[in-house]
Amino acid sequence: MVDWSGGNDRGPKPKADAIWVCAARDGVADAPVYLRNRALAEAWITDFINAERAAGRRVLAGFDFAFGYPAGFGKVLTGSDDPFAIWDWFAAHVQDAPDGNNRFDLAGQINGLFPGIGPFWGNGLKRDIANLPRKGSARAGHGMAERRQAELQAKGAFPVWQLSGAGAVGSQVIMGLPSLARLRKRFGKDLCVWPFEAQNAPIAIVEIWPSLIAKVIAATQPADLPKDAHQVFVLAQTLSRLTPDQLTAMLDVPINPEGSILGLDHVSLLTETVLGPPPLRNDCFAMPQGTHWTPVDQALTHLKSRLSVVVNDETIPLDQAAGRYLAAPVTAARAHPPAANAAVDGYGFAGPAPDGVQVLPLVQGRSAAGAPYAGDVPAGHALRILTGANLPKGVDTVVLQEDVTATQNEVRFHGPLKKGANARKAGEDMTQGQVILETGRKLTPADLGMMAAVGVGQLRVRRRLRVGILSTGDELRTPGSAIDDGQIYDANRPMLHALACDWGYEAVDLGQAPDDRERLGQILTEGAARCDVILTSGGASAGDEDHMSALLKDSGSLALWRIAMKPGRPLALGFWGQKPVFGLPGNPVAAMVCAMIFAAPALRVLAGGTWQEPQSFQVPAGFTKSKKAGRREYLRARINNGVAERFASEGSGRVSGLSWATGLIALNDGAQTIAPGDLVTFIPFSSFAA
Incomplete structure (x- = not known):
C-alpha cells in the first residue's frame, strides 16, 4: 500500500507528509518504509514487485490517489475516453525533479483547453498562473462534474480538481499517474489495472482511500508513528488478511473508466478485519492424500505452512509488555548512548596522548551524569569527568583516575593513550530510528530494558492468546474429590493448564466433558466463545467413545492425524465455532509430549510469534x-x-x-x-x- 505525495523531496529524516509504503503477507505487515521523493518511491516499488514475482507471489499494489477523472475529461485532453490515454499524456508532459515540478503550470495549460474557467484550481505558488484560479469559487462554465461517482459515494472524499490547501488530492493525481503509466509499460501483460481491466494478471494495481476506515485507523494509531505511515500499515495488513473469496468479491465491479476506490462497498468487512485477527482456513489441518502414518517432520512442516496469527493488536505501556508478542517493529526513539560519554571515572582531554609523562592543566569544574559541563575544554587541557557523563566539546579521550596524579590545577599520567580511549561514541549501541526488534518477537525482560534505554514508552503487541483446556471422558474426576472403582483423577487438565501459562498464554479452564456428544458440543461452543484456541485431551482417536473426533468430523473440519511417533500417535485437529481445536491423546504422557511437540510451536504462531523449533x-x-x-x-x-x-x-x-x-x-x-x-x-x- 502506498501513501503518495505531490510535493517536493522531503529530506532524509522521515516526515509525516511524505511517501510511505507498507507491504504485508498473510496478515502480517512489514514496517512502513519512508521514501523521500517520487523517483525513489517508483524505484522501490519496481524492485519490490520484481522480487515478489521472482519468489512466485502475486502482488496487489494500492495507491491513495484517483486513477481517473470525471467523465468527459479525457475527451477534451486527449480526444479519447481511454483512461490510459490520460495516464500517458501526463507521463509525457509532467516535469518532475526532487526540488520542484510543473504541476501548477500544467494544470493552467489544461484549464485553457476547457470553456469558461477551470476545472483545476488551487495555485499553490506565489506567482500567478494563467487560467489557474487560486480559489474554487472563481471557476465557472468549464463543463466538468465536480466529483467522480466514487467521491460522491465516499463521504468526505475531496474532488480531483483541488491542487493545494487542506485535503487537496489533485496534485497527487497529476504527479502519480506518470508513475503508474511507467509501471504499466514496464510490466506489460503481467500487470492489470482495477477497475479499468479484467483482473487476470499476476500484478494488480488498485486505487485506495484509507479514510474509508478512518475511525479504526485512528483508534489504533501508535504515538510514535506518523499517520500516513500507520494508515498504509493498517490497510496493507487488513487487505492481506482477507480470504481469496472476500478479496475477489471486493474486486468484482464493472469496468469503470472514471476509476473507483477499492472496498467502497465493503467498509464493514474492512473494519471488522482491522479490529479482529484473520480467520484460519478450515482446511489448514488437512494433510495431503496418502499420508496414513505421518512422520513428525512432515506434520510439523504442514502446520508451519498453514497457521497464522488469530489474535488482534493493542497498544500497551512498556512495563506491561513482558512475555507479549510484538505486532509491529520497534524503532529507537533516541540514540544509545544519546551523546558521547565517559566509560570510566577520570579526566577527559583531546587525544591521543603520546608516549611519556603527560602534564595537562585542569579546567575548573567537572562533567557528571545528568550534569554535563557546559563549556569547552581548550586543547592541551583536561577536565574532571565521571562515568556516564557527556563529553564536552574539546574532549574525546578519558584517562582513568587510578592512572593519574592530580592536584587542584593539573593532572599527570604516563602515555601513550589512544584517541577515544575509555569513551563511548554517540549511538554506538543503537541509533535513532533504528529497528531494534522485529514483529513476532516474544518480549523478554532484557528487551524491555533495551527499549527503555532508547525512550520507547508504548508499543504495539498482540493480545494475549486465550487457550481453553478441556478434558473428556466419563471416567475422569477432579483431583481431591471422591472416586469410585473404574474412575481416575484428571491429570491432563492441570498439566496442560500449567503448560499454557508457562508458555505465556491466558489459560481458560473449560472443565471436564462427559462421553455425551451433545453436552461436549455445548461445552465446545461455550469455549469457542471465550477462547482463541482449545486444547482437549481424550477422544482423539476413532473408537466408539471418541466423541471429540466424531464432533469435529460432523462439523466438516476434522483432520485425524496418525503420527508416526511414540508416545502419541492420534491427533484430532479441527475447528469449532471457527476456533482451532487440538485434540490430544488421553494418556497424560502422550498428551504432554504431543502438546510440546505440536501445540507449542503452533500456539506461538497463533499468538503472533514466529514458528520456532525447540533448542536441543x-x-x-x-x-x-x-x-x-x-x-x-x-x-x-x-x-x-x-x-x-x-x-x-x-x-x-x-x-x-x-x-x-x-x-x-x-x-x-x-x-x-x-x-x-x-x-x-x-x-x-x-x-x-x-
Whole structure:
C-alpha cells in the first residue's frame, strides 16, 4: 500500500507528509518504509514487485490517489475516453525533479483547453498562473462534474480538481499517474489495472482511500508513528488478511473508466478485519492424500505452512509488555548512548596522548551524569569527568583516575593513550530510528530494558492468546474429590493448564466433558466463545467413545492425524465455532509430549510469534537401547553429570516419569542402536516455552 505525495523531496529524516509504503503477507505487515521523493518511491516499488514475482507471489499494489477523472475529461485532453490515454499524456508532459515540478503550470495549460474557467484550481505558488484560479469559487462554465461517482459515494472524499490547501488530492493525481503509466509499460501483460481491466494478471494495481476506515485507523494509531505511515500499515495488513473469496468479491465491479476506490462497498468487512485477527482456513489441518502414518517432520512442516496469527493488536505501556508478542517493529526513539560519554571515572582531554609523562592543566569544574559541563575544554587541557557523563566539546579521550596524579590545577599520567580511549561514541549501541526488534518477537525482560534505554514508552503487541483446556471422558474426576472403582483423577487438565501459562498464554479452564456428544458440543461452543484456541485431551482417536473426533468430523473440519511417533500417535485437529481445536491423546504422557511437540510451536504462531523449533543439545547417552525403524521416539530424560539418563520405563502409563524428567531425548525415525557414550539429542522442557 502506498501513501503518495505531490510535493517536493522531503529530506532524509522521515516526515509525516511524505511517501510511505507498507507491504504485508498473510496478515502480517512489514514496517512502513519512508521514501523521500517520487523517483525513489517508483524505484522501490519496481524492485519490490520484481522480487515478489521472482519468489512466485502475486502482488496487489494500492495507491491513495484517483486513477481517473470525471467523465468527459479525457475527451477534451486527449480526444479519447481511454483512461490510459490520460495516464500517458501526463507521463509525457509532467516535469518532475526532487526540488520542484510543473504541476501548477500544467494544470493552467489544461484549464485553457476547457470553456469558461477551470476545472483545476488551487495555485499553490506565489506567482500567478494563467487560467489557474487560486480559489474554487472563481471557476465557472468549464463543463466538468465536480466529483467522480466514487467521491460522491465516499463521504468526505475531496474532488480531483483541488491542487493545494487542506485535503487537496489533485496534485497527487497529476504527479502519480506518470508513475503508474511507467509501471504499466514496464510490466506489460503481467500487470492489470482495477477497475479499468479484467483482473487476470499476476500484478494488480488498485486505487485506495484509507479514510474509508478512518475511525479504526485512528483508534489504533501508535504515538510514535506518523499517520500516513500507520494508515498504509493498517490497510496493507487488513487487505492481506482477507480470504481469496472476500478479496475477489471486493474486486468484482464493472469496468469503470472514471476509476473507483477499492472496498467502497465493503467498509464493514474492512473494519471488522482491522479490529479482529484473520480467520484460519478450515482446511489448514488437512494433510495431503496418502499420508496414513505421518512422520513428525512432515506434520510439523504442514502446520508451519498453514497457521497464522488469530489474535488482534493493542497498544500497551512498556512495563506491561513482558512475555507479549510484538505486532509491529520497534524503532529507537533516541540514540544509545544519546551523546558521547565517559566509560570510566577520570579526566577527559583531546587525544591521543603520546608516549611519556603527560602534564595537562585542569579546567575548573567537572562533567557528571545528568550534569554535563557546559563549556569547552581548550586543547592541551583536561577536565574532571565521571562515568556516564557527556563529553564536552574539546574532549574525546578519558584517562582513568587510578592512572593519574592530580592536584587542584593539573593532572599527570604516563602515555601513550589512544584517541577515544575509555569513551563511548554517540549511538554506538543503537541509533535513532533504528529497528531494534522485529514483529513476532516474544518480549523478554532484557528487551524491555533495551527499549527503555532508547525512550520507547508504548508499543504495539498482540493480545494475549486465550487457550481453553478441556478434558473428556466419563471416567475422569477432579483431583481431591471422591472416586469410585473404574474412575481416575484428571491429570491432563492441570498439566496442560500449567503448560499454557508457562508458555505465556491466558489459560481458560473449560472443565471436564462427559462421553455425551451433545453436552461436549455445548461445552465446545461455550469455549469457542471465550477462547482463541482449545486444547482437549481424550477422544482423539476413532473408537466408539471418541466423541471429540466424531464432533469435529460432523462439523466438516476434522483432520485425524496418525503420527508416526511414540508416545502419541492420534491427533484430532479441527475447528469449532471457527476456533482451532487440538485434540490430544488421553494418556497424560502422550498428551504432554504431543502438546510440546505440536501445540507449542503452533500456539506461538497463533499468538503472533514466529514458528520456532525447540533448542536441543547433543549429549552422551548414559543408557543402552535398540530402536526399530518407522517412527520418532521421545524418551523422558534428564541430565546427570553431563550424561543423558532416561526414565526406567518407556510405558506411556508411567506419569511419574514426566515429573522425574527435565526434558526429552528425541530418537529419529530410522533404526538405531544406542550404547553408553553415543551422542543423543536432548530437548529441555524449558525450550518449548522459549
